[in-house]
Amino acid sequence: MLAGTLVALTVLRICGDRRRLLLKQSWSAAVLDALGIELEADLTHLAPGVLLVANHVSWVDIFVINAAVPAAFVSKEEVRRWPVIGWLAWKNDTVFLRRGSRGHARIINEEIAGILGQGKVVAVFPEGTTTDGRSLLHFHAALLQPALAAGRPVLPAAISYWELNGERSLAPRYDGDISLGECTTAMLKRRRIIARLVTTPLRGLQGEERKQIAAEAREAIALAAGLPLASNPPEIPAGLRGELPSDARPTDSPSRAPADSA
Numbered sequence: 457m458l459a460g461t462l463v464a465l466t467v468l469r470i471c472g473d474r475r476r477l478l479l480k481q482s483w484s485a486a487v488l489d490a491l492g493i494e495l496e497a498d499l500t501h502l503a504p505g506v507l508l509v510a511n512h513v514s515w516v517d518i519f520v521i522n523a524a525v526p527a528a529f530v531s532k533e534e535v536r537r538w539p540v541i542g543w544l545a546w547k548n549d550t551v552f553l554r555r556g557s558r559g560h561a562r563i564i565n566e567e568i569a570g571i572l573g574q575g576k577v578v579a580v581f582p583e584g585t586t587t588d589g590r591s592l593l594h595f596h597a598a599l600l601q602p603a604l605a606a607g608r609p610v611l612p613a614a615i616s617y618w619e620l621n622g623e624r625s626l627a628p629r630y631d632g633d634i635s636l637g638e639c640t641t642a643m644l645k646r647r648r649i650i651a652r653l654v655t656t657p658l659r660g661l662q663g664e665e666r667k668q669i670a671a672e673a674r675e676a677i678a679l680a681a682g683l684p685l686a687s688n689p690p691e692i693p694a695g696l697r698g699e700l701p702s703d704a705r706p707t708d709s710p711s712r713a714p715a716d717s718a
Contacts, residue, residue, distance in 0.1 A: 457487075457544075459483065459486070460483050460487075460544055461544065463479060463483065473574075473576075476549075477526040477576075478526075480522055480526045481522060481523060481525075481526045483522075484518075484519040484520075484522035484523040484526075485519075485523040487519045487523075488516070488519050488520065488523055488651065491516065491640070491643050491644065491649075492643065492644065492646060492647065492648050492649060493516065493520075493617075493628075493643070493648075493649045493650075493651050494648055494649070494650050494651065495520060495523050495524060495651050495653070496650060496651070496652045496653070497523075497524035497525075497652075497653045497654075498652075498653070498654045498655060499524060499525060499653075499655055500655055501611060501655040501656060501657050501658060502525060502577075502611065502655055503609065503611070503658060504575035504576075504577075505572045505573065505574070505575045505576065505577070505608050506572070506577055506578075506603070506608060506609050506610065506611040506658065507568075507572065507577075507578050507579075507580065507600065507602070507603035507608060507609070507610050507611065508521065508525070508527060508577055508578065508579040508580070508611045508613050508655075509579075509580055509581075509582050509595070509599075509600065509610055509611070509612055509613065509673050509677075510579065510580075510581060510612075510613045510614070510615050510653075510677070511581070511583060511587070511589075511592055511614060511615055511677050511681065511683070512581035512583050512584075512585065512586045512587065512615075513586055513587060513588070513589040513615060513616075513617065513628055513629060513630070513631075514586065514589075514617075514628035514629060514630040514639065515630050515636065515639070516628050516630075516643070516651070517581070517615050518579075520615055520651045520653055521579050521613070521615075521653065524653050525577055526577070527576070527577040527578060527579040528549035528550065528551060528568075528571050528576060528577070528578045528579070529549075529550050529551070529578070529579050529580070530550075530551045530553055530564075530568065530578065530579070530580040530599065531550050531551070531552055531553065532552070532553060533552045533553060536550075536552045549571070549576075551564055551567055551568055551571070551578070552564075564602070565601065565602040565605060568602035568603070568606070569602055569603075569605065569606035569608075572602075572603060572606055572608040573606065573608075577611075578602075578603070580599050580600075582595040582596050582597075582599045582600065582670060582673070582674075583595060583596075584596050584599075585631075586629070586630050586631045587629075587631055588626060588629040588631050588632075589616065589617060589624065589625075589626065589628070589629055590624065590626075590683065591683055591684050592674055592677065592678055592683055592684070595670040595671070595673060595674045596670070597666040597667045597669070597670035598666070600660075600666045600669055600670055600673075601666055603660065604660055604666055604669070608660075609658040609659065609660050609661055610658065610659040610660045610669055610673060611655055611656075611658055611659075612655070612656045612659060612672075612673035612674075612676040612677050612680075613653055613654065613655045613656070613677070613680075614652070614653070614654045614656070614676075614677045614678075614679075614680035614681035614683075615651070615652070615653055615681065616651075616652045616654075616681040616682070616683075617649055617650065617651055617652075618649070618650040618651075618652065619646070619649065619650075620647065620648050620650070624682075625646070625649050625650075626642075627639075627642040627643045627645070627646050627649060628642075628643055628649065628651075629642075652681075654680040654681070656673075656676040656677070656679075656680050657676070659672050659673055659676075
């Protein structure tokens with residue numbers, strides 16, 4: 457984090473866009489390495505100027521995405537006022553969204569459209585909060601509107617974390633009452649964690665409505681991450697139907713509003 461601050465104070469102020477993206481990518485990869493996280497990225501469906509929509513598990517998700525494909529993120533406005541983190545987010549092309557303001561939403565939509573029009577990637581977490589990584593919440597379709605209004609496609613991308621033994625890792629989860637320190641400590645206690653970022657086919661190329669695209673993106677992410685579909689009970693992998701016995705169903709886990717989601 458100290459290195460990122462020094463770079464933002466010096467190099468980012470004088471270098472061009474391409475160099476800025478490369479610095480963001482290398483810095484994010486270094487953060488993952490410091491946390492003992494190994495990135496496996498499938499960018500088969502990546503294209504210039506897409507709105508990348510992903511499920512949200514942890515504050516580390518930002519670095520996972522940036523290490524694979526440097527992006528501008530959409531974040532709630534409060535983050536801008538946070539010490540250090542807010543300043544770094546601002547320096548790294550974050551678009552800050554003021555909730556509940558239609559006038560401000562129009563300005564943000566135009567800003568996002570401008571970034572996409574330059575062939576850059578914008579990333580958003582349409583769940584609007586984090587989970588423990590074992591299920592998906594509802595996707596807020598309104599967050600997809602800037603891309604659709606600008607005629608740009610939506611790229612669903614699945615994020616998942618795995619232990620070295622092949623089991624899903626809960627160490628990166630940043631939901632409920634888990635603090636930033638507890639989350640970070642849990643990851644550092646692991647010898648290694650695998651972070652997988654898997655892109656799926658582009659959506660929104662045929663003029664579909666945003667609710668349809670949000671539903672399709674959610675299902676695509678569920679399939680790519682091996683998570684339950686909307687019609688499945690929690691913990692039934694995507695593609696499988698049926699009900700779990702009532703005494704075997706897990707309880708819903710609490711969620712929290714993260715620093716980086718709109």
